Amino acid sequence: MASWRCFEPVELRGVRLRNRFVAAPMASGTGDEESGAPGDRSREFYAPLAASGVGLVVLEHAAVRADGKVRRGQFMMDQDDLVEPYRAFLKPFKEAGVPVVAQLNHAGSAIKDPRLLTPGFEAVSASPVRHPRDEVGLTPRYLKEKEIFQIEEHFAAAARRALAAGFAGVELHACHGFLLGQFLSPVTNRRSDSYGGGIDGRSLLLRDLVDILRGVVKDAILAVRLGVSDALPGEKSPGLDVEEAVWVARQIALQGVDVVDVSGNLCGYDGPGEAWWGPFARRIREACGGRPQVICSGGIRSAKTAEELLEGRVCDLVGLGRPLRQNPGLVRGWEGELSPETLGR
Secondary structure, three states: OOOOHHHOOEEEOOEEEOOOEEEOOOOOOOOOOOOOOOOHHHHHHHHHHHOOOOOEEEOOOEEOOHHHOOOOOOEEOOOHHHHHHHHHHHHHHHHHOOOEEEEEEOOOOOOOOHHHOOOOOOOEEOOOOOOOOOOOOOOOEEOOHHHHHHHHHHHHHHHHHHHHHOOOEEEEEEOOOOHHHHHHOOOOOOOOOOOOOOHHHHOHHHHHHHHHHHHHHOOOEEEEEEEOOOOOOOOOOOOOOHHHHHHHHHHHHHOOOOEEEEEOOOOOOOOOOOOOOHHHHHHHHHHHOOOOEEEEOOOOOOHHHHHHHHHOOOOOEEEEOHHHHHOOOHHHHHHHHOOOOOOOO
8 A cells, every 4th residue: 555645544533534535525416306315326326436445425415404405306314214215325335444424505595406496485595695606596585593593403403314324424514605605605694693794693603503513423523514715716705705714614623523624605616727725725724723634625636636735734635526526446546656756756
């Protein structure tokens, strides 16, 4: 086995990762359109990841309640009878010794499928502001405080189901402009109550959820995929910026989050070049002093780049999305490539 940092094992809450590669969440749209359960198409889509040699898999986002879906075919985690289908789905990963984390989400107003807009449906958000990346032409209504508490209860219940199904932990989806990201950004959060205003108010829902889920998952992994800015690195943000996100990261680190998975917020998840979230990941890791573990993803296409990110202390774990999907043998192939010659040593 290669002796470079990419292939060093690491432990998270007693869960051993064989290396520092993480299969980043990618929406497959293979869930049952009625129940949101993973089925045969889901198993076919994910089978290559179970055999890919990565240290950890973050499953694509699952909605915590029916009105929190992004699109039809999305995974769900809103009913107790989903536990058994997920347990069966996880079997190949358990046999391969690959831990899987369930990503939990609520779309808010970031709905991408007009078929969800059935009579009586209401999109909700932090404020009645049309989403800047709206695809279906709707203006949400703002969430009342008691409704926010209900959503927190749904996240907690979803986390309990995930653990009952055998997931190694859960990740809160607080980026890409979904509900938690809508609360974080002043572009979509114009509230005047305790959930609005400065970053302490705009991050209150996320921080409350971290406290709640830390109590639910106990010794299991708790991660947050954090939207660090509403703009790409090097661009001026129209709303949420890196300094605000650094403050949030420090707070959730103190609350016991094990992993901060770095991404963009209203700007989405695509960027230029390779490892485009690297500048954000470095800032978060420096601010948090090496705890929690930081994941950097975003177009990482070579073993050399992955190794440089780890050696340069940009991050602790390397996320692979589309490159791994296109070539499930990528990690096993890179293991043979990591030599002094390829790394320029």
